[in-house]
Structures are given as C-alpha cells and as structure tokens.
Amino acid sequence: MKTHERVMAWVTEELQSGRLTIGDHLPGERALAEALGISRGSLREALRVLEALGTIRTSTGSGPRSGTILTAAPxxxxxxxxxxxxxxxxxxxxxxxxxxxxxxxxxxxxxxxxxxxxxxxxxxxxxxxxxxxxxxxxxxxxxxxxxxxxxxxxxxxxxxxxxxxxxxxxxxxxxxxxxxxxxxxxxxxxxxxxxxxxxxxxxxxxxxxxxxxxxxxxxxxxxxxxxxxxxxx
Missing domain, CATH: 1.20.120.530 (GntR ligand-binding domain-like)
Known part of the structure; x- marks a missing residue:
C-alpha cells in the first residue's frame, strides 16, 4: 500500500468511527508519522496528495485555521x-x-x-x-x-x-x-x-x-x- 493510501485509510477509519469529523485538525506531523509508522518526509508527500484530492487543507501560521484540516471537497x-x-x-x-x-x-x-x-x-x-x-x-x-x-x-x-x-x-x-x-x-x-x-x-x-x-x-x-x-x- 502506498503511503498516501495508508494515510487515507487512517483518515477514513477515524471518520467512520466518529473520532474525527469534517473541519477537525489532524494530529501534528510528528505524532501522525509515529502513529502510522512512516517517516515525516513520506507523510509530507502523502499529505500533498490528499490536499490535491480535496481531502485536507494545510496552512502555515497560528490560529484555528492553521495546520492540517479535514475538508469535504470531493x-x-x-x-x-x-x-x-x-x-x-x-x-x-x-x-x-x-x-x-x-x-x-x-x-x-x-x-x-x-x-x-x-x-x-x-x-x-x-x-x-x-x-x-x-x-x-x-x-x-x-x-x-x-x-x-x-x-x-x-x-x-x-x-x-x-x-x-x-x-x-x-x-x-x-x-x-x-x-x-x-x-x-x-x-x-x-x-x-x-x-x-x-x-x-x-x-x-x-x-x-x-x-x-x-x-x-x-x-x-x-x-x-x-x-x-x-x-x-
């Protein structure tokens, strides 16, 4: 399974279980990479793919709109x-x-x-x-x-x-x-x-x-x- 597919599978499972909903922030890069057992570099590449697919939105800075947020843009x-x-x-x-x-x-x-x-x-x-x-x-x-x-x-x-x-x-x-x-x-x-x-x-x-x-x-x-x-x- 490709890295972005692993990340997508994790996101899907979290959504189905109700632990995450649209608009929630994903865990920090380090924590998510450790949880999935992948490198931070591989995670970044996977997140770029998911952003292109409209699954997430990432932004830098501080505040509630920063970080990696689950979106619904199929x-x-x-x-x-x-x-x-x-x-x-x-x-x-x-x-x-x-x-x-x-x-x-x-x-x-x-x-x-x-x-x-x-x-x-x-x-x-x-x-x-x-x-x-x-x-x-x-x-x-x-x-x-x-x-x-x-x-x-x-x-x-x-x-x-x-x-x-x-x-x-x-x-x-x-x-x-x-x-x-x-x-x-x-x-x-x-x-x-x-x-x-x-x-x-x-x-x-x-x-x-x-x-x-x-x-x-x-x-x-x-x-x-x-x-x-x-x-x-």
Missing part, C-alpha cells in the same frame, strides 16, 4: 480526473454532451427551487444580459446557472459531479465558444433559452424545464460541433 479530485481524461482525449465532446443530458434533465425533473434559489438564478441571468460580457465571463455565469438547478435537486452526489464537470471542462468549453462564427447571436439565443428554463421552473413545470434543458444542450452541442477547433496532431 469535486476537486473528480475535476482533476476529468481534466486528465480530456487532456488525453479519452473523453470527447460527445461524451460531455451525453453526460450533461443525463445529469441535467434528471436535475430539472427533481428540482425544488425555493425563493432564494429562484432569486439566485434570476440574478445570474441578469448579469448574463450584459452584451459587453466577455465569453469566459458569460460561460462562467452560464455554468453557475446550470449548477444552481442541479443543486436544487438535493442530490449531493449529483451536485458534486456537476461541480467537477464545470471545473474540468471550463477551458474546453471556452475554446468551443470562441470558435463559433457569430458568438453574439449565439449568446442572444442562449439567454432566451435560459429564461425559458427558469420560467418553467418558476411555474413548477419540471417536465417542461427538463425538455427545455434537453433542447438547449442538444442545440448548443450541434452548433459547437460544426465549428469545433481542429485538435493538434
């Missing part, structure tokens, strides 16, 4: 894995499209948006109405709108997947958008479609919202596929 590890899949082209544009259809139509069908959720979604769309908004800024707000709907389905695993997907495909999505021949016209259409989705959710018409999201994702996939940048040889 989307960080998923985003890293998805980014590698995209980089090696094991995951293609079509796969992203299919995953979005599955995740987002289900989310719309089960979404329960309260007044604060609706207000947050409306505020995002209002910000997207700015015609001078740069493409990356528009896409960031666009992604947050979709994630807001996903969170309203109250499925933490689905929300984690959506957060990870949003992070991992940000560059890919920007490249596709910037390759479009007439982004301003596309942006106008996307704004209208987003408003239609929110209108259906506000009316508690989840089936209608799901159908609009399905058409929204399909339309954008077809458009970006036609003008996709050619990958490097």
């Amino acid at each position: 989307e960080q590890a998923l985003a890293l894995a998805l980014s590698m899949q995209l980089a090696t082209r094991h995951v293609e544009h079509e796969h992203i499209y299919e995953a979005r259809l599955l995740l987002e139509t289900w989310s719309a069908e089960h979404a329960e948006l309260g007044a604060s959720d609706l207000a947050a979604a409306e505020a995002l769309l209002d910000r997207m109405d700015d015609p001078a908004l740069a493409v990356p800024d528009f896409l960031e707000l666009d992604a947050e709108f979709h994630v807001t709907i996903a969170r309203a389905a109250h499925n933490p695993l689905l929300s984690t997947l959506m957060d990870a997907l949003r992070t991992s495909i940000a560059d890919h999505t920007r490249e596709r958008a910037e390759a479009l021949p007439d982004w301003p016209s596309t942006a106008v259409r996307l704004r209208s479609e987003h408003r239609g989705i929110l209108e259906r959710l506000r009316a508690d018409d989840r089936a209608g919202a799901a159908e609009r999201i399905r058409a929204h994702i399909r339309g954008y996939y077809r458009e970006t596929s036609q003008s996709a940048p050619t990958p490097d040889a």
Whole structure:
C-alpha cells in the first residue's frame, strides 16, 4: 500500500468511527508519522496528495485555521480526473454532451427551487444580459446557472459531479465558444433559452424545464460541433 493510501485509510477509519469529523485538525506531523509508522518526509508527500484530492487543507501560521484540516471537497479530485481524461482525449465532446443530458434533465425533473434559489438564478441571468460580457465571463455565469438547478435537486452526489464537470471542462468549453462564427447571436439565443428554463421552473413545470434543458444542450452541442477547433496532431 502506498503511503498516501495508508494515510487515507487512517483518515477514513477515524471518520467512520466518529473520532474525527469534517473541519477537525489532524494530529501534528510528528505524532501522525509515529502513529502510522512512516517517516515525516513520506507523510509530507502523502499529505500533498490528499490536499490535491480535496481531502485536507494545510496552512502555515497560528490560529484555528492553521495546520492540517479535514475538508469535504470531493469535486476537486473528480475535476482533476476529468481534466486528465480530456487532456488525453479519452473523453470527447460527445461524451460531455451525453453526460450533461443525463445529469441535467434528471436535475430539472427533481428540482425544488425555493425563493432564494429562484432569486439566485434570476440574478445570474441578469448579469448574463450584459452584451459587453466577455465569453469566459458569460460561460462562467452560464455554468453557475446550470449548477444552481442541479443543486436544487438535493442530490449531493449529483451536485458534486456537476461541480467537477464545470471545473474540468471550463477551458474546453471556452475554446468551443470562441470558435463559433457569430458568438453574439449565439449568446442572444442562449439567454432566451435560459429564461425559458427558469420560467418553467418558476411555474413548477419540471417536465417542461427538463425538455427545455434537453433542447438547449442538444442545440448548443450541434452548433459547437460544426465549428469545433481542429485538435493538434
């Protein structure tokens, strides 16, 4: 077993037993290394891996926020894995499209948006109405709108997947958008479609919202596929 796996197994056991909870500090470096029977150098390397995976957060200094703290950011590890899949082209544009259809139509069908959720979604769309908004800024707000709907389905695993997907495909999505021949016209259409989705959710018409999201994702996939940048040889 690799060192970071030993440390992860220890953390998992401590969480399952209730001896540790999210937000707790891990023991000091010396004490933890001795408890696990590993060198402090090996422990440091293992902790770097766990930090990259979103399991812990480390910070220097003094005070309650210093030291090594258990966190709950599984989307960080998923985003890293998805980014590698995209980089090696094991995951293609079509796969992203299919995953979005599955995740987002289900989310719309089960979404329960309260007044604060609706207000947050409306505020995002209002910000997207700015015609001078740069493409990356528009896409960031666009992604947050979709994630807001996903969170309203109250499925933490689905929300984690959506957060990870949003992070991992940000560059890919920007490249596709910037390759479009007439982004301003596309942006106008996307704004209208987003408003239609929110209108259906506000009316508690989840089936209608799901159908609009399905058409929204399909339309954008077809458009970006036609003008996709050619990958490097």
